[in-house]
Amino acid sequence: xxxxxxxxxxxxxxxxxxxxxxxxxxxxxxxxxxxxxxxxxxxxxxxxxxxxxxxxxxxxxxxxxxxxxxxxxxxxxxxxxxxxxxxxxxxxxxxxxxxxxxxxxxxxxxxxxxxxxxxxxxxxxxxxxxxxxxxxxxxxxxxxxxxxxxxxxxxxxxxxxxxxxxxxxxxxxxxxxxxxxxxxxxxxxxxxxxxxxxxxxxxxxxxxxxxxxxxxxxxxxxxxxxxxxxxxxxxxxxxxxxxxxxxxxxxxxxxxxxxxxxxxxxxxxxxxxxxxxxxxxxxxxx
Amino acid sequence: xxxxxxxxxxxxxxxxxxxxxxxxxxxxxxxxxxxxxxxxxxxxxxxxxxxxxxxxxxxxxxxxxxxxxxxxxxxxxxxxxxxxxxxxxxxxxxxxxxxxxxxxxxxxxxxxxxxxxxxxxxxxxxxxxxxxxxxxxxxxxxxxxxxxxxxxxxxxxxxxxxxxxxxxxxxxxxxxxxxxxxxxxxxxxxxxxxxxxxxxxxxxxxxxxxxxxxxxxxxxxxxxxxxxxxxxxxxxxxxxxxxxxxxxxxxxxxxxxxxxxxxxxxxxxxxxxxxxxxxxxxxxxxxxxxxxxxxxxxxxxxxxxxxxxxxxxxxxxxxxxxxxxxxxxxxx
Numbered sequence: 001x002x003x004x005x006x007x008x009x010x011x012x013x014x015x016x017x018x019x020x021x022x023x024x025x026x027x028x029x030x031x032x033x034x035x036x037x038x039x040x041x042x043x044x045x046x047x048x049x050x051x052x053x054x055x056x057x058x059x060x061x062x063x064x065x066x067x068x069x070x071x072x073x074x075x076x077x078x079x080x081x082x083x084x085x086x087x088x089x090x091x092x093x094x095x096x097x098x099x100x101x102x103x104x105x106x107x108x109x110x111x112x113x114x115x116x117x118x119x120x121x122x123x124x125x126x127x128x129x130x131x132x133x134x135x136x137x138x139x140x141x142x143x144x145x146x147x148x149x150x151x152x153x154x155x156x157x158x159x160x161x162x163x164x165x166x167x168x169x170x171x172x173x174x175x176x177x178x179x180x181x182x183x184x185x186x187x188x189x190x191x192x193x194x195x196x197x198x199x200x201x202x203x204x205x206x207x208x209x210x211x212x213x214x215x216x217x218x219x220x221x222x223x224x225x226x227x228x229x230x231x232x233x234x235x236x237x238x239x240x241x242x243x244x245x246x247x248x249x250x251x252x253x254x255x256x257x258x259x260x261x262x263x264x265x266x267x268x269x270x271x272x273x274x275x276x277x278x279x280x281x282x283x284x285x286x
Numbered sequence: 287x288x289x290x291x292x293x294x295x296x297x298x299x300x301x302x303x304x305x306x307x308x309x310x311x312x313x314x315x316x317x318x319x320x321x322x323x324x325x326x327x328x329x330x331x332x333x334x335x336x337x338x339x340x341x342x343x344x345x346x347x348x349x350x351x352x353x354x355x356x357x358x359x360x361x362x363x364x365x366x367x368x369x370x371x372x373x374x375x376x377x378x379x380x381x382x383x384x385x386x387x388x389x390x391x392x393x394x395x396x397x398x399x400x401x402x403x404x405x406x407x408x409x410x411x412x413x414x415x416x417x418x419x420x421x422x423x424x425x426x427x428x429x430x431x432x433x434x435x436x437x438x439x440x441x442x443x444x445x446x447x448x449x450x451x452x453x454x455x456x457x458x459x460x461x462x463x464x465x466x467x468x469x470x471x472x473x474x475x476x477x478x479x480x481x482x483x484x485x486x487x488x489x490x491x492x493x494x495x496x497x498x499x500x501x502x503x504x505x506x507x508x509x510x511x512x513x514x515x516x517x518x519x520x521x522x523x524x525x526x527x528x529x530x531x532x533x534x535x536x537x538x539x540x541x542x543x544x545x546x547x548x549x550x551x552x553x554x555x556x557x558x559x560x561x562x563x564x565x566x567x568x569x570x571x572x573x574x575x576x577x578x579x580x581x582x583x584x585x586x587x588x589x590x591x592x593x594x595x596x597x598x599x600x601x602x603x604x605x606x607x608x609x610x611x612x613x614x615x616x617x618x
Contacts, residue, residue, distance in 0.1 A: 119594050252445055256441055259441055262440070
């Protein structure tokens, strides 16, 4: 709590990011009060420009863009959040196992990880979703994105663990007879968790981007509203050529606000956690 | 000799491992899904009705042959490799019987051209701007550039490309909307300039996207180096700012950037695929898009395999040029 207060006071980027994220969550919670069902179509007049009745206009399928957007953001955030949860948990296990074990195990694991880092993920993602076409609902998509986003983060976590292992306080703990499990839990994790939080955001952003890309290609469940499928149906009914810009503008602008806000929070968080800038700040406030 | 043993051989071994893992994954994935892959592929193929029955029969045979469904899983796996060694990726299903490799060969020059130019430009631009911004972070001008890149960086590739298409081809039609060139491929000035004109917008989007990441990384690296003792001494000695930036800062931040370039090629390539799809640029990405559109599984599989091998090889080339830059590797 004190950290949040501190961040809020000293960091413009964090303030901006936090306010937008708060608004996004407000929008998401509004989806529970929507007058329409998420997958309902032809409930309002088609192709209406934004007006008082429909503040963001309506789509070619007869949906209200504003309420559709609340569902879309909810689903997209859910998919990305779940993907991050799955991917990062495995990445943490893999990275710390590799880092703590060292030696031959580490070498073998790292050459596998390096291979997967080099392999381009988008063609692989497209290949898999083409094969399971139709079977890929939101949960499946989250699982798939999670599995493909293990390797880069696990490499970063491993190097964090390696550097923590060489720190002086680790040696002090070892020599004073603390057991390995306690060292990891009490000495290393307090350093590791904040780093993990800041880093998880990059996975979150990647997952949002990939969800959009797959939906554009028509490779996921197109009946569920997400940011990606909103753009897909907008393109499908030629929103750009027939001057119905509002259909595309809502998901495009929404997604930009979301990713920039989360990114600002993550950078200000990691800057805040960096010991060098921390000392500077302490010096300035005294 | 020492260089070969301690640096080059492990890199080449890593390339072999990468290709082996990548190809094995593409072999396993289609077999994880239950059901007969031949029937499944045929049933999802939209153009089937328009083919005459004999063509369908030969298509079926080609598919069965392609999946190599005879024998045990292990036999199939060996056959899969044998075919790949011969450079055979099978026929395309939507443009039967054109071989997939021919379609890839047609798109390859476009993708490689787009990718190398934009990577080189964004790499140099990102390092140059990032280093300057990191070296004098107080300047208002650099702060504006910094904020701009930080806001562009997290935007998904597709969204940014879509905005650029909307603005520059639709509202201010300065650039041609789709395609790679106009007219017949000849060595004339008009044809070459039309290639350039068509590639301008896709290349710009790709450059904007990858420069943002390079800039952020270069700035972070420079901030560390700028606080180091040797830069402090150089400043005390009264060396000119340009000399310090060029020979003291950039040279020392270069190595992690090269390492990262090799590793990030896969991500850049994925970005290029998305850009090609948005701008209908006639490269591999667009072929992939057409493959998805026409449920041409074979084409998608072929492009996936090809891009894994291609990117792994490109990363190997970057890695092998590393000793040219880092004297520590050379003299170890």
